[in-house]
Amino acid sequence: MNPRIGAVMRKELREYRRNKLVVGTMATLPAMFFVLPLISLLALGPGTSEPTMKGAAGAALLWLLIMPLLLPPIVAGYAVVGERDQGTLEPVLTTPVRREELVLGKALAVLIPTVGVAYALYAIFLVVVRLRAVHEAWRLVSGPGQLIALAVFAPLLAAFSIWVGLAISTRSSDVRVAQQLSAFAVLPLVGLVALFTFRVVSPTVRVAVFGALLLVVLDVGAWRIVSRLFDRERLLTRYGRT
Amino acid sequence: MDQAIRAEGLTKRFGPRTAVENVTFDVPAGEVFGFLGPNGAGKTTTVRVLSTLIRPTSGTAEVAGVPVAEETGEELRRRIAVMTETPGLYLRLTVRDNLEYFAGLYGIPRRNLDGRIDASLEAVGLGGRHDERAGALSKGLRQRVGLARALLSEPQVLFLDEPTSGLDPVASREVRELIDGLRDRGVTVFLTTHRLEEAERLCDRIAILNTTLRIVGSPEELRRRLFSSALEVRTSAPLADPAAVFDGVGRWESLGDSSYRVQVPEPESAAPLVARAVVAAGAGLVRLAEAKHSLEDVYLELVGEDVEAAR
Numbered sequence: 433m434n435p436r437i438g439a440v441m442r443k444e445l446r447e448y449r450r451n452k453l454v455v456g457t458m459a460t461l462p463a464m465f466f467v468l469p470l471i472s473l474l475a476l477g478p479g480t481s482e483p484t485m486k487g488a489a490g491a492a493l494l495w496l497l498i499m500p501l502l503l504p505p506i507v508a509g510y511a512v513v514g515e516r517d518q519g520t521l522e523p524v525l526t527t528p529v530r531r532e533e534l535v536l537g538k539a540l541a542v543l544i545p546t547v548g549v550a551y552a553l554y555a556i557f558l559v560v561v562r563l564r565a566v567h568e569a570w571r572l573v574s575g576p577g578q579l580i581a582l583a584v585f586a587p588l589l590a591a592f593s594i595w596v597g598l599a600i601s602t603r604s605s606d607v608r609v610a611q612q613l614s615a616f617a618v619l620p621l622v623g624l625v626a627l628f629t630f631r632v633v634s635p636t637v638r639v640a641v642f643g644a645l646l647l648v649v650l651d652v653g654a655w656r657i658v659s660r661l662f663d664r665e666r667l668l669t670r671y672g673r674t
Numbered sequence: 675m676d677q678a679i680r681a682e683g684l685t686k687r688f689g690p691r692t693a694v695e696n697v698t699f700d701v702p703a704g705e706v707f708g709f710l711g712p713n714g715a716g717k718t719t720t721v722r723v724l725s726t727l728i729r730p731t732s733g734t735a736e737v738a739g740v741p742v743a744e745e746t747g748e749e750l751r752r753r754i755a756v757m758t759e760t761p762g763l764y765l766r767l768t769v770r771d772n773l774e775y776f777a778g779l780y781g782i783p784r785r786n787l788d789g790r791i792d793a794s795l796e797a798v799g800l801g802g803r804h805d806e807r808a809g810a811l812s813k814g815l816r817q818r819v820g821l822a823r824a825l826l827s828e829p830q831v832l833f834l835d836e837p838t839s840g841l842d843p844v845a846s847r848e849v850r851e852l853i854d855g856l857r858d859r860g861v862t863v864f865l866t867t868h869r870l871e872e873a874e875r876l877c878d879r880i881a882i883l884n885t886t887l888r889i890v891g892s893p894e895e896l897r898r899r900l901f902s903s904a905l906e907v908r909t910s911a912p913l914a915d916p917a918a919v920f921d922g923v924g925r926w927e928s929l930g931d932s933s934y935r936v937q938v939p940e941p942e943s944a945a946p947l948v949a950r951a952v953v954a955a956g957a958g959l960v961r962l963a964e965a966k967h968s969l970e971d972v973y974l975e976l977v978g979e980d981v982e983a984a985r
Contacts, residue, residue, distance in 0.1 A: 435778055435781055436778060436781060439777075439778020439779055440778075442774075442775070442778070443767070443771070443774075443778075446767055446771055447767060450766040450767070518762070518765075519758070519762040520763070520764055521762075522758050523757075523758055523761070523762040523823070524779065526727065526754075526758075527751060527776060527779035528748045528749075528751045528752040528779065528780060528781065529779045668722065669728060671728075
């Protein structure tokens with residue numbers, strides 16, 4: 433890895449580890465959203481109708497997939513405007529780091545814990561369902577399609593959510609506003625994920641491959657756009673290009 | 675590289691407001707150069723332009739042999755370091771974490787990292803304090819860590835923006851001693867400040883800015899250019915007819931309390947004449963000395979009227 437990207441990422445991760453708000457959010461928010469769908473899945477008996485079973489499994493999987501969308505805005509929204517607020521941004525801008533490197537380092541520092549939490553949560557979910565839920569529920573949540581969907585889409589969705597958060601953070605003057613706007617901005621994507629999870633739109637292999645490729649293109653494009661938004665002059669003075 | 679910094683007709687406007695206009699100056703390599711001016715004079719803007727953080731509206735500049743331009747920004751920033759007015763440390767991280775981050779941004783190889791961090795902290799008198807949390811340090815110590823961070827990359831040109839702002843007298847003196855140490859190491863220092871005594875003590879040359887550049891030179895040159903030389907005379911009692919005593923020597927004025935200032939072209943040769951004239955007038959001579967103008971006099975002469983007008 434480029435050493436400057438690595439330096440940014442390591443610093444961000446160190447800061448997050450020492451920030452109780454970030455650690456607390458990363459630990460509690462996914463659990464809060466996840467516990468109820470999991471309980472409703474565990475409560476289903478052997479005689480439950482298939483539509484009810486699919487609905488409960490879909491709800492649980494939905495939370496697993498949208499969690500990587502909902503977690504990043506809280507951290508990514510802070511990433512730029514927070515640094516500007518605490519006076520640490522200008523010294524960083526005086527170094528030779530390129531803006532593409534800086535934003536990528538910040539994005540990776542949010543992506544790694546987010547995807548880590550998503551995968552860990554899915555693993556816990558599978559263990560609990562295997563041990564405590566009816567077999568039909570296990571079959572609905574542990575198929576190869578679900579595994580691949582989570583493995584591929586969790587990082588791609590999280591990355592997009594991070595870029596949205598970073599873009600808003602570069603243009604905001606207040607940390608909380610940036611976090612709230614970022615969370616609001618990813619809601620349409622949450623709706624899209626829900627359409628697939630509840631099979632309103634059929635999640636075929638072709639649709640999944642197309643969706644994944646589209647997200648890759650969107651993520652790379654968003655990286656470029658956020659890098660352009662990250663204009664040194666504008667960040668320091670509100671004047672500048674873009 | 676003879677000149678560490680060259681600025682030619684540098685202008686920066688923010689919308690309708692002109693922050694800096696048509697500023698031209700050179701800073702030779704190894705010099706400690708003071709940039710003085712009141713609040714809002716354009717000092718920080720000039721530093722930001724020279725360090726490629728913001729684009730000049732017009733004019734050209736070169737720093738550490740690299741033209742100031744967007745496409746050369748990365749190369750230029752590799753050769754300089756900027757210590758901003760507030761050190762901007764990550765307060766949750768340790769001193770080492772802070773320095774390690776910036777070492778990474780400057781691309782310092784990991785095998786050299788420990789040596790560089792140790793040397794920078796030693797240079798600012800903070801050796802052995804690597805593991806303290808930045809947030810637990812006093813303001814003065816944070817400022818020192820900021821300076822250590824600026825020294826990490828061994829810059830050719832170091833920009834210090836109000837480095838003693840908000841520090842108590844002891845901490846200010848420590849920072850001044852550190853800047854003196856940088857001169858000995860051959861680093862070109864561009865120091866913005868509005869502490870005149872600090873500039874006078876530290877700087878080889880000084881520029882006074884108030885949107886436009888008012889004057890550049892050594893403190894001594896500035897005094898000579900703005901004020902004619904004079905003698906200050908104090909007698910044991912007010913002179914009955916001071917005109918009769920001083921008219922033959924030069925233009926004079928009464929300062930009150932039996933004190934007079936006499937403008938003379940050469941104080942050394944004029945002093946005996948003044949002494950003889952005072953004694954001949956029957957007055958007792960209490961004090962006779964060359965009048966000294968402080969940098970504050972120079973500053974107020976150039977900037978004071980603008981500040982008054984702005985109020």
